[in-house]
Amino acid sequence: xxxxxxxxxxxxxxxxxxxxxxxxxxxxxxxxxxxxxxxxxxxxxxxxxxxxxxxxxxxxxxxxxxxxxxxxxxxxxxxxxxxxx
Numbered sequence: 001x002x003x004x005x006x007x008x009x010x011x012x013x014x015x016x017x018x019x020x021x022x023x024x025x026x027x028x029x030x031x032x033x034x035x036x037x038x039x040x041x042x043x044x045x046x047x048x049x050x051x052x053x054x055x056x057x058x059x060x061x062x063x064x065x066x067x068x069x070x071x072x073x074x075x076x077x078x079x080x081x082x083x084x085x
Contacts, residue, residue, distance in 0.1 A: 001044075008037055 012033060016026065 004040075008033070 012030060015029070021029070
């Protein structure tokens with residue numbers, strides 16, 4: 001993410017230095033670049049959010065399964081202990 005922003009900034013600076021245009025054209029160009037960058041970052045944020053939700057859901061499922069397994073082991077241990085007494 002950091003490298004993307006650095007690249008974006010460097011590209012904008014180089015463009016301003018080596019391709020002089022009118023102020024109006026430059027503002028349009030920069031506005032388009034900002035809009036594209038914003039869209040890119042929004043897509044990445046949405047994807048990261050989906051991945052986070054997937055990990056959360058899978059973690060909860062795994063914890064429930066582990067809880068059931070531990071409960072079964074405890075129950076089995078108690079049954080064995082009762083049989084020995």
